[in-house]
Amino acid sequence: MTDPLDFLLRDIRACRLCADFLPHEPRPIVQASATARIGIFGQAPGARVHKSGRPFTDPSGDRLRQWMNVSEEEFYDEARIAIIPMGFCFPGNDEKGGDKPPRKECANAWRDQLMAALPALETCILVGGYAQNWHLGDHASKTLTETVSRWREFAPRFFPTPHPSWRNNGWLRKNPWFEAELAPLMRRRIRTLLT
Numbered sequence: 476m477t478d479p480l481d482f483l484l485r486d487i488r489a490c491r492l493c494a495d496f497l498p499h500e501p502r503p504i505v506q507a508s509a510t511a512r513i514g515i516f517g518q519a520p521g522a523r524v525h526k527s528g529r530p531f532t533d534p535s536g537d538r539l540r541q542w543m544n545v546s547e548e549e550f551y552d553e554a555r556i557a558i559i560p561m562g563f564c565f566p567g568n569d570e571k572g573g574d575k576p577p578r579k580e581c582a583n584a585w586r587d588q589l590m591a592a593l594p595a596l597e598t599c600i601l602v603g604g605y606a607q608n609w610h611l612g613d614h615a616s617k618t619l620t621e622t623v624s625r626w627r628e629f630a631p632r633f634f635p636t637p638h639p640s641w642r643n644n645g646w647l648r649k650n651p652w653f654e655a656e657l658a659p660l661m662r663r664r665i666r667t668l669l670t
Contacts, residue, residue: 478509479592480507480508480509480592480593483585483588483589483592484505484507487503487505487563487585487589488503488505489503490503490563490581490584490585492578492580492581492584493562493564493566493578493580493581496578497564497565497566497567497578498567499525499565499567501563501564502520502525502528502564502565503563503564503581504520504524504525504528504529504530504560504563504564505530505558505559505560505563505589506529506530506551506553506556506557506558506559507553507557507558507559507589507592507593508553508554508555508557509592509593509594509595510554510555510595511553511554511555511556511557511593511595511596512555512595512596512597512598512668512669513555513556513557513596513597513598513599513600513665513668513669514556514557514558514559514593514596514598514599514600515530515531515539515556515557515558515559515599515600515602516559516560516561516599516600516601516602516606516609516610517530517531517558517560517561517602517603517605517606517638518560518561518562518574518576518577518602518603518605518606518638519560519561519562519563519564519565519566519574519576519577519578520560520562520563520564520565521533521535521565521574522565522568522574524536524565525564525565529551530558530560531550531558534640534641535638535639535640535641536550536639538639538640539600539602539639542636542639542654542658542661542662543600543661543662543665544662544665544666545665545669549669555668555669557593557596559589560577560581560606561577561581561582561586561605561606561609562576562577562578562579562580562581562582563581563585564578564581566578573642576605577605582609586609597631597632597668598631598632598633598634598664598665598668599632599633599634600633600634600636600661601633601634601635601636602636602637602638602639603619603636603637603638604618604619604622607619607622607623607635610633611629611633611635614628614629615635619635619637620646620650622635623635623636623637623650623653623657624650624652626657630657630660630661630664631660631664634657634660634661634664636653636657636661637653
């Protein structure tokens with residue numbers, strides 16, 4: 476028997492809602508299974524991920540796997556880890572060369588259905604402000620730093636993190652508690668769920 480999630484993922488991967496607003500053909504990127512106990516919810520794929528068709532195949536992914544202390548094999552095991560960005564397609568670059576925000580159409584069209592189809596999720600890593608605002612709602616603070624600094628209020632269900640991009644090296648230097656306190660607890664929780 477086919478899992479209803481399979482049909483939903485097929486529809487998501489065929490989605491063209493944003494086709495007229497993207498600088499390229501849509502290529503929705505998502506990894507999910509109804510058995511996944513860990514969810515990684517981020518912003519949107521970057522240019523490298525758009526090219527590879529696989530989430531976090533870039534230096535940000537290397538750093539995220541380091542924060543989580545997981546191997547590539549574990550990270551890409553969809554039966555255990557769901558990777559669902561707020562926007563499924565690379566939104567293009569802004570005038571400064573950074574990625575544009577995720578397109579809102581994705582979350583509006585797909586997120587509620589997708590979250591309902593993931594009943595086994597126990598811990599979710601909220602990568603960046605877009606994911607934190609959606610998943611934490613009114614409990615998110617006005618700034619990412621404030622939300623991430625309140626991580627104890629949300630753990631172990633949610634671990635809010637900054638984006639693992641090199642652009643956040645300064646943030647990590649100014650907030651050493653992230654790698655000293657939050658990351659080790661997140662690693663232990665992830666290892667428990669993967670074992």
